[in-house]
Amino acid sequence: MIEAALSDALSEVLGPKPAEKLETLGVSTVGELLRYTPRRYVRRGRASDHTRPEPGEWLTIVGRITRSDLIQMRSRRGQFLKVTVTDDHEVYEASFFNPRFIKNQLRPGARVMMAGTVKYFRDQIQLSHPEWMILPDGEPEVEHVVGSKMLTEIYAVEEEIGREHGGHPLAAMFDRDILPLYPATKQVQTWEILGAVRRVLDHCPPIPDALTEQQRVERGLISTDEAIRKIHLPETEDDVKVASYRLKFDEALAIQTVLAQRRIAGRADAAPPCPHVPGGLEDKLRERLPFQLTEGQLTVGEELGEDLARAQPMSRLLQGEVGSGKTLVSLLAMLRVVDNGHQCAILAPTEVLAAQHHRTMKKMLGDLAEGGELTAAEGATRIALLTGSMKTKGRRETLLDVVTGNAGIVVGTHALLEEKVEFFDLGLVVVDEQHRFGVEQRDVLRSRGRDGRVPHFLVMTATPIPRTVAMTAFGDLETSVLRELPRGRQPIMTSVVPMSRQNWVDRVWSRANEEIDAGRQVYVVCSRIGDDDPEPQSGPEEEKGPKTRSVIEQYEALVSGPFAHRRVEMLHGRMAPDEKNAIMDAFGRGEVDVLVSTTVIEVGVDVPNATTMVIVDADRFGVSQLHQLRGRVGRGRHAGLCLLMTNAKDVSQSMQRLRAVAASNDGFELARVDLEQRREGDLLGSLQSGQNSSLRFLSLLEDVEIIEDARGLAEEVVSEDLTLLDHSPLADLVDGILVPHKIKYLDKS
Structure with missing residues (x-):
């Protein structure tokens, strides 16, 4: 050979x-085989x-x-x-x-x-x-x-x-x-x-090393060649240990190199500078707010303002607690961009959330969002909504408002990414719930700026992310955090209810009826729509309990049972968009007592009069998802109540998750619990375009020092050699670990 x-x-x-x-x-080359480790x-x-x-x-x-x-x-x-x-x-x-x-x-x-x-x-x-x-x-x-x-x-x-x-x-x-x-x-x-x-x-010659001998000695690392040979054919326990440590560093270095390339390439792009405009729409909205912004909102607003004023594109991740006021902060940033004569696009993962953003912003702005109408305030803009299910006439009118610049803010779903959507002068892109979108999707809007300029970019998520993960999965973005809840946000009490005890289940529905009698409203959330849906998985196979309740089954059971005398509606993703919007509007107006729904109400839905959230088969949801759902209540003058109904065994991982949610309202703490129970590869969807992770050694939660060290080294190398022409072993390492088709998006940077 x-x-x-x-x-x-x-x-x-x-x-x-x-x-x-x-x-x-998935192994086709020598390098891929050698990285297919035991x-x-x-x-x-x-x-x-x-x-x-x-x-x-x-x-x-x-x-x-x-x-x-x-x-x-x-x-x-x-x-x-x-x-x-x-x-x-x-x-x-x-x-x-x-x-x-x-x-x-x-x-x-x-x-x-x-x-x-x-x-x-x-x-x-x-x-x-x-x-x-x-x-x-x-x-x-x-x-x-x-x-x-x-x-x-x-x-x-x-x-x-x-x-x-x-x-x-x-x-x-x-x-x-x-x-x-x-x-x-x-x-x-x-x-x-x-x-x-x-x-x-x-028959393989020594593998070239991405590190110099001095860099290896400083870190106490063996060579990559030695690590690959020892990991496959170890003679001792120590061989496995030292080989794993070196391969762990290689994985961190590969990821941080890609992220450093994105960051540094982005610095060369030009963006429209958007300084504060005295007396503009931003100032007018601030004057109208019936409350004071929190310290956190003010701080984040200043960070966004400094980024927007520069001629380089802002790339920022805004993460915050459920209900911490991210939407308002992002709206003020968008108005600053509109004040400077540019447009903004906000990308939402679902039509329900897009419609909710559209309603919320129009309500906040009032006549400031009535541009072109007789009732409009001076200098008003227009907020457009674009979704895939819109009728032809409405879609045509919206596209015209977008291309002419009449719409200063465009709210939409994936429909915004279509080629036929042309902006007059796109200055800021806001992506809500980033984990629902891949890198290529968010880059589509980055390429829609005018005259070769790149729009500013803001990613928002209500799923808190531990620092090591943010530094990796979102390492090309600066990070802002909103922990503080606005004044007046009510506490939410959470309890776990075993569905095997019928008297407890009966008490859930009677407690919900008490809230309705007091003039308030109730959400009931199920994990699937109907019988033809697969059973949701959220835990080991051996923990599977009885078959879950679908939205349709639960709705029928409630309207013929405990809520027979109530106004009950059903909401799920298969319904026509007009019907979904009509039901959400009716719920928002207080015309519906109980909304039986799937997770389409998970984020962004804001009905202050809704105080009770019943989650059926709660063990089929992840920790962060439960925290998100729970955040839909307690948004008004009354305290919130969240009841987690489950068939999970008393001693099981699923029950541990539910008890963790019941014990804490701290989204950052719960995010860590959630991530500890999930495959870490899921976290790299934003980096690897939704592909499965090829990381086998690096822990994004545990290896903070290694990640920080690799980040510094990558920044040092890439700042001098962006394309790695003079660092071919490092380029090979990146290709070997992240696989070329997973990082195609670098070509766009």
């Missing part, structure tokens, strides 16, 4: 058939270091049989073999049907490898008829192995290839103190991956 470069296709190095198999794992390791006589697998996952285990029993089947004639295997950490049960041949092979004491799909029964991991192989046990020169067809064929092929190419025979691998196990599938077994990795490593 010739020397293999990182960019070489695996088909050239391993041959077409093995390469075709590995491509099903998920865990099995150590001789020691516990394997892994968390419990998910149901449905393809699992490979290496262990010793401790028990083997032939059991008579109850439902039909015949026997099955039940084998218990332990890897000194976990106990597994494997069942084999028609076991005439294998019963003499799978005996207690045998060392085995098994691979199959995970199921759980009474918290016991089950593998039904898995692939299996008896492993050499201190006899590396074994010529023939016994096992199921798939694994023994793989073994024979790998042994032959190993001998042909002068590598280590696979049998010798099983005698190692530490065995790597890879994320595998039924099509590609862990030992096929290991065999491919060994062949590539045997």
Whole structure:
């Protein structure tokens, strides 16, 4: 075999058939294979270091049989073999049907490898008829192995290839103190991956390092080449530790390099400077406000004002508590841009939220938003709404207002991103609930400025983000935080209600009726619309409770039961937009007592008279989502009440989440709880265009010092060499970890 470069296709190095198999794992080059690292390791006589697998996952285990029993089947004639295997950490049960041949092979004491799909029964991991192989046990020169067809064929092929190419025979691998196990599938077994990795490593020259020797020594890091070799074929526990630490730093450096490129490239762009205009719309709205802005709102307003006054585009993330007044702060910023003769666009993820923003802003501004009408105040602008479901005539009129500049503020959904939407002079883009949009989507509006100028850019989210995550997932943006709630915001009391206790459920509905009798209104939120919707997942498979209640089922049960004498309406995403808006308007006017809804009311909906939020099957929602929903109540003169109804078991992760929500109204604390229970790859949607994360070592929550160090180093390199022409090992590192198609958006910077 010739020397293999990182960019070489695996088909050239391993041959077409093995390469075709590995491509099903998303691995097609030498570099991608070497970064496809083991998920865990099995150590001789020691516990394997892994968390419990998910149901449905393809699992490979290496262990010793401790028990083997032939059991008579109850439902039909015949026997099955039940084998218990332990890897000194976990106990597994494997069942084999028609076991005439294998019963003499799978005996207690045998060392085995098994691979199959995970199921759980009474918290016991089950593998039904898995692939299996008896492993050499201190006899590396074994010529023939016994096992199921798939694994023994793989073994024979790998042994032959190993001998042909002068590598280590696979049998010798099983005698190692530490065995790597890879994320595998039924099509590609862990030992096929290991065999491919060994062949590539045997013929791969040293991998160029993104760090100089001095930079490595200062940080106590081994080289990337040494780390890659040790992570796949460790000799000691320390090998795994030092290799993981270096690869963790590499991942942080790759991400921070991309973000530094975005930041620095953005500094070269020109934006329309928008200083404060005395006596303009911004000042007029401030004079009309019936309350004082909070200290936090004033501080954030000043930060936005300083950014807007510059000739470089603002790139800022505004995160804040539910109800902290982000909409008002962003509106004042938009009016400053309008005062300077430019337009603003606010992008919302749903039509309900877009319509709510449109209503709220028009209400706040009054005759200041009636530009072109007889009743308009002097210098008034116009606020337009653009959604995908608008009728042709209304859509045409809105597009005309946008292209002529008559509309100073344009509120819209994804419809704003369409090519036919042309702005007269776009000066500011505001994206609400950024996590609903990918990088490419937000960049579409950045390209709509006039005369080659880039609009200022503000991202808003009511889902608080820990600092390390903000520094990574939004590392190309400056951050402003609103923690303080406006004066007069009422407290919200939250309680968990077990649905298994009917008297508690009855009390929920009677308590809601008491609020309605007092002249107030109630939300009831469900996790799905109807019977044809899949059951929502928010927790381990084994925690699944009874089937969830849909909006349609809950609505019918309430109108024929506890709310039979009330004005009840239903709201969900499949309804016509006009119907949804009419129902929300009626609820806002107090003409509806109870709104039974999906999460379309999750953000932005503001009905001060709504005081009670009942969330059915609350365990099917994430922590931050529950906090968002809860923020819809307590927005008026009366205290809020949130009741979390659940079938979750008393001792379960789901119940822990619900109790955390009930115990705290601090969105920043709850965000951390939420993120600790979620895959961190989800956090990188904004960086990686919604693709799955390729991070295997870096923890965005825990590794703050590594991320900060990598950020400083990346800034230093990129400020001198934006395109990394003189730092090709770093460019290769970025490509290797983030994969080129995931960072295409850099071309637009």
